[in-house]
Amino acid sequence: VVDHLGDGDALALDHRGTAPLLARGIDPVALLRECLGREDGICAGRGGHMHLFSPAHLAASSGIVGASGPAGVGFALAAEHLRPGHIAVSFFGEGSMNQGMLLESLNLATAWKLPLISVCKDNRWAITTPSPSVTAGNMADRVKGFGLPFFEIDGVDIGAVWEAAKKAVERARNGGGPAFLLAHCVHREGHFLGYQPFRMTKHPVKEMAPLAVPIAKSLLRRQGASPTVRLGALGDLMKRIRAEAKEALSPANDPVARARRLLEADPTRLANLEATVRNQVLAAVRAALA
Ligand SMILES: Cc1ncc(C[n+]2csc(CCOP(=O)(O)OP(=O)(O)O)c2C)c(N)n1
Structure with a gap:
């Protein structure tokens, strides 16, 4: 999803903001230092991994479940008035879909036809609560009830996510209004650290x-x-x-393994890509700990 964004587009993130921020081009060293609570982190060590902000990237995250909805609507309203042709994306989990403020945000974004892409990462668990046990009705019907264009995708399939996001983003950029992406995902490392x-x-x-x-x-x-x-x-x-x-x-539920299989047709490119990523990660960790 983030691959379709550029300068002037905004990101409203939940408590799992590090991956989209890295994809958006935030300095990984400053990000790691933030997680270590250091003064030279992107929020001077005061935010930690759940409250990451970058004014330069128009990116804001919050550990308050559902808060990326109102933040996304604010960003989208600002884009409409101040940066026509730009959009906002908000990320949240399916557990957040039971928060009033998120549903109010979907309502307002649709009523005002704002350029907001809402991305729901559905892993069926709100940390330790099985979401179906606290969720009434069906997610698709709920979203369609707002009159919001709705894309349901396999969140483990990077290509499918990219294609759906492209359509939604282009539509919003051209004044077509908001869209909702429901991506079925799997938490491969569990729902929290040390699960x-x-x-x-x-x-x-x-x-x-x-x-x-x-x-x-x-x-x-x-x-x-x-x-x-x-x-x-x-x-x-x-x-x-x-x-x-x-x-x-x-x-089968490992997005990296699945993407890797697609790239195996070009082994040299795959090897270069993996070496680049490994070196970047090692360099960032070394620099952050220095
Ligand atoms: C307003 C609020 N209520 C409760 C919590 C505690 N909490 C942290 S994460 C979480 C579950 C969120 O579920 P979901 O949105 O599906 O995201 P996931 O963790 O599954 O990615 C809860 C209830 C919180 N951070 N904020």
């Missing part, structure tokens, strides 16, 4: 050992449901974790 269910799948003995005593104690407690019911619940939980980990860790 325990995936660690348990990868290293069952190491991760389960400290839990053995508390689990045994809870199963043997006199109060509460019968041990059979409790064992059943534990079994269901393990089944769910295994299914989720299987999906997340499958190579």
Whole structure:
């Protein structure tokens, strides 16, 4: 999505803003230093990884779930008046779609025909809450209810995302108004850093050992449901974790592996690209820690 943006376009980001900012061309060294809380970070070390701002890139992020909606509408309204032909993009997860301010933003962007592309990264979990358990109705119907053009895409397929975003961005630039992209995604590293269910799948003995005593104690407690019911619940939980980990860790759901396969037709280009990325990452980490 960010590949279609240029100077004068704006980015309203959620609590996962680092990847779009890097794609937008933010200095990776200053970004890493920000995450380390250093004065020479992009927000003088005061924002951390959840509150990243770059006035030069018209980029703002917020750890307040749903806040990228109103920020995106503000950016889009400013673009309409101050930078005609430019647009705004807001990124958020499907969990944010239950926040009032985000739904109000979709309403206003559509009513005022603002150049705003709303990108919903749907990984079916709002950190630890399965989104379907707290979401009424169907996302497509909800968005179409606003009269918003709606693109549903496989978020793991970089090409499909690029194509859909191109259409939506061109339309908005030419005065066609807002659009909504629903990208089905998978969190390959889990929903937060050190996500325990995936660690348990990868290293069952190491991760389960400290839990053995508390689990045994809870199963043997006199109060509460019968041990059979409790064992059943534990079994269901393990089944769910295994299914989720299987999906997340499958190579079919790895966007980099899938993009890599496409580039294998040109091995020299692929090798150069991988070497460039590796060197850039190493150089940025070394410089940030210096
Ligand atoms: C207003 C608000 N409520 C609750 C939280 C705590 N919180 C942080 S992330 C998150 C889940 C967000 O889910 P989603 O938007 O789907 O994004 P994901 O983390 O799945 O990428 C919650 C509830 C918050 N940061 N802000």
